[in-house]
Amino acid sequence: MRKQILSALIIITVLFTELSFASKGSSMDDTIASMQEEEAKTQEKISDLEKQTQETQNAIDELNEQKEQTQNNVSSLQDQKSQLQDTVDDYSDKLETLSAQITETESAMAEVSAQIIALNEDLQAAETLRKERYESLKKRMQMTYERGGDESLLLILFDSKSLQDFLTKYEYINDIVAYDRMKMEEYQALVDSIAAQIAEIEEKEAELDEYQTQLDEKHEELADLTDTVMGQLSSTNSTLSSERSKLDDYDKQLSDLDEKMKSLESQTAAAQAELAKQIAERLALTKEDTSGSYSAxxxxxxxxxxxxxxEAGGESYTGKLAVGSVIMNRVKSSAFPNDIVSVITQTNQFASYRSGKVELIISAGPNSTCIQAAQEVLGGARVGDYLFFMTQYWADYYGISEYTMIGNHAFFYRWVTNKKSEEQSTPDTSTSEQSEPADNTQDSGSQDALPEDNAAPEAIPEDNGEGDGGSEGDGQEGSGDGENTQ
Incomplete structure (x- = not known):
């Protein structure tokens, strides 16, 4: 009877224990499911922020292209303006030269005009003299004709009373005829001289008129060209002003987009940090075994x-092993990709990969010490079960309470924060700049451990589909930019 009671008690105890474990298991599953749901929401928020960030970056790139094109237009217009201004200045100089030539021509024409007036006066006097001589010659000829012309002269000779009288009269008649001939020749010479002077003056005046006409045409042509170029210059200045106004508008838009980008980056960093914390807390509930070798x-x-x-080129060998351990622990964890390259290249993880430094080292070949450290962790060696690392500065910034310092890096498995500093360590998502502690611990290696600006670090990549997403790969480690948590 006692045995039966004892057996019954044992059966009841076993059943109770199994029910208790089942209840606890169910409760644990519910908790993990709830935590994963929160992680999914945070991941969705991050994806939306990253989409907005990409759209904003695309807008910035497009505006930068438009700005560059406009700057090229401004440069081209400035060159065009300079060339047009040089042309205007050149035309102005030519106009001044032509104006001076026209002035000289007008002065010469005025002098010629005065000469023409004087010659006309002389011509009038000569004409008067010509008329007088003409009348005098006409009268003499008339008298000679009335007296019989040459016959009367012959009669005078025939009326001579002696040879002496004949010779005297003959000489007299010859003198009269010679005088009349001379006066006729003088008259004709005077007429020819006046005609020649008039022809010369008219020719010179016509020449000057032609030169004046050419100068006037040249002046008018240059004036038209100047007006044309001035119109082009005015149009160029107007276009240049419009293009410069565009540049100012682009700068304003780019400034607004830059502020938006900083805000989005800050919000993304805060969400990633929150996701890292959520995943770390979930992993702490059901700690995974990430030990063992890996066939790489x-x-x-x-x-x-x-x-x-x-990440740890300037660190001790232990520091190098610790960084390798984090990578291999992630490979072994269900919360991260299950191969080395995917862990390293996971979105928003290792800054050294994003900056191109990892691939640069690959192209040159890693050094032998780092190859040895890699082989050790692939063979199963681990320096802790850490899934995250960052510089001490950022660990204190976030208020991480449980971390182990190896060199200048703080390594930890769980994202446990000090309640007192948690509020202070949470980045302000309303602004792109975050407050920082006064002391800035830096890496002892060849790179600075802190970012140059105060932007809060990114923390969590997108879910890779194999686990629940991972924490940030390198933000505050000694890789040089310290933007992401490990």
Missing amino acids: SASELEWLAATIQA
């Missing part, structure tokens, strides 16, 4: 060694 290809070994060198 030659390419994966190179990627791992290059990332260790990029």
